[in-house]
Amino acid sequence: MSKQQVTVPDIGGAEGAEVIELLVAVGDEVSLEQSLIVLESDKASMEIPSTAAGIVLEVLVAEGQQLAEGSPVVVIEVVAESAEGASAEGESAELAEATPATEPVIELMAEPAELTGGSADSPAAVTGDAVNQSVTVPDIGSDDPVDLIEIMVKTGDIIAEGDSLVVLESDKASMEVPSPAAGEVLEILINEGDSVKQGDELLLLRMSGAAAVPIATPAPETAVATPAVSASSTSVPMTGPVTVPVVDKSAPAGSGGIYAGPAVRKLAREFGIELGAVVGSGPRGRVLKEDLHQFVKKSLSGESAVVATGGAGIPAIPEIDFSKFGPVEVTERSKLDKLTAANMQRSWLNVPHVTQFDDADITELEEFRAGLKAEAERRGTRLTPMPFLLKACAVALRDNPKLNSSLAQGGAALVYKQYIHIGMAVDTPAGLVVPVIRDVDKKTIWELAEEVLAMAGKARGRKLMPADMQGGCFTISSLGNIGGTGFTPIVNAPEVGILGVSKAALKPVWDGQAFVPRKLLPLALSYDHRVVNGGHAGRFLSQLVALMGDIRQLVM
Ligand code: CAO
Helix, strand or coil, X not given: CEEEEXXXXXXXXXXXXXXXXXXXXXXXXXXCCCEEEEEECCCCEEEEECCCEEEEEEECCCCCCEECCCCEEEEEEEEECCCCCCCCCCCCCCEEECCCCCCCCCCCCCCCECEECCCCCCCCEEECCEEEEEEECCCCCCCCCEEEEEECCCCCCEECCCCEEEEXXXXXXXXXXXXXXXXXXXXXXXXXXXXXXXXXXXEEEEECHHHCCCCCCCCCCCCCECCCECCCCCCCCCCCCEECCCEECCCCHHHCCCCECHHHHHHHXXXXXXXXXXXXXXXXXXXXXXXXXXXXXXXXXXXXXXXCCCCCCEECCCCCCHHHCCCCCCCCCCHHHHHHHHHHHHHHHHCCEEEEEEEEECHHHHHHHXXXXXXXXXXXXXXXXXXXXXXXXXXXXXHCHHHHEEEEHHHCEEEECCCCCEEECEEECCEEECCEECCHHHCCHHHHHHHHHHHHHHHHCCCCCHHHHCCCCEEEEECCCCCCCCCCCCCCCCCCEEEEECCCEEEEEECCCCEEEEEEEEEEEEEECCCCCHHHHHHHHHHHHHHHHCHHHHHC
């Protein structure tokens, strides 16, 4: 019998990776390829398999430790000769370091972008100042084919560099392949469900502007490798098939994803389990195979399973087969819808909400607004109540700074923002988005009117950039043109307040002598009660009502 030390193999360019889980202990019997530890780098989480079958003699790492390629992991007393990586035959008790397996032990590791020259197979075509390029599957650490489970773009889409194109999945990882350049998708060359491997063409991209480098001569027959370029690089001298980096989707919960290894993700897909509905019992809430088994067992026995909402152990809503009761149609939700759902749930679970209601008398404001209709048309804009609401909120936020703050340091501190950027919920066919209007306090009503129109247009045309949706201090959600007398909006955490606006209506109001018709605008202010108390909220809303009732005060 010989001893063998298993080391960390090539981990796909990651400089270091943290041990997040030990899967074996001293004395355990392990088989060839059995996972020993789980490593997590900033790009991927990966299981390191054993290069031999035998008994674990020593575990040389601890959870939390940083490892790099070549770091020793365990020592194994080999009881059966492994196919690869085993020490020389007949080697005695002397410790032999296993050479990393020839077959990479981590499949589908994130690789930096690798740009290659053109090839006869996939020539680059020059059209005006644009270049047509085929985008291929990048180095995925293995020659084995992997499943292409999702195509995230379609022909005609204008995409930015780094936008996700497809999702690949093996039994070790699932990851998105980002675009190496900006451009227009000319043709999709694959189908969902295809098996693909490194070098396979995914789509044809027409790159234009700065990203495109016109090719003066036909692409060379032999691919010329250029130095690795990071995904965020903007100078992309591409003259042939483009290989692109992959982004692992096994991100930890802290980064907005679900904390689970690739094998667990694969199993969850096979079981049809939504991973977000499973409580992870592994370190830092990691979902383990056992958790999936438990989940299935509970589901089958009719016992309520458990959802992973902040690890709070909240009972899940059981999934029902509605087709038992009548015809149904099941549709995939958009990415935006799913993201919004996750954000809503996160805010709802984290923020103790209180909602306070009041009506603003906007009779005079409406008369004033009606009088400006022609002027608005002359300016090529529309003057809805929204710019006035924005301005009034800006004044009330300035005077009630608690509503313009956010919790920090785990609740130990408050960040008071010295700027007033307000988000505006926009309902679009693709889902709900919240573009942010900056420095509302410094803008005129006309400027705000133009920006409301521009942002709503961008939102509905799916032209909003991430920066357009960042930096908000407070949000306004207006259902005014839709209807309803009131609703309780969910705070857009880490903001601490949100204003829900319902449809203005003529109502009889007692003026001391008689009921008179007044136009009332129903307002609902939801706030994070950890930060804002009833006094702050009451003062904020009363001021808002007063400002909307007499907009002359907005200029004071
Ligand atoms: N009461 C009565 N009428 C109202 C009103 C209100 N509170 N708010 C707007 N209106 C009127 C406008 O004045 C306009 O009519 P006129 O052209 O005659 O003046 C009409 O309704 C249409 O307005 P609009 O909705 O196009 O424009 P807006 O500036 O009021 O709002 C926007 C812009 C982008 C906020 C809105 O279009 C929108 O998308 N709202 C939905 C937000 C949402 O979904 N919130 C829920 C989030 S949580 O699920």
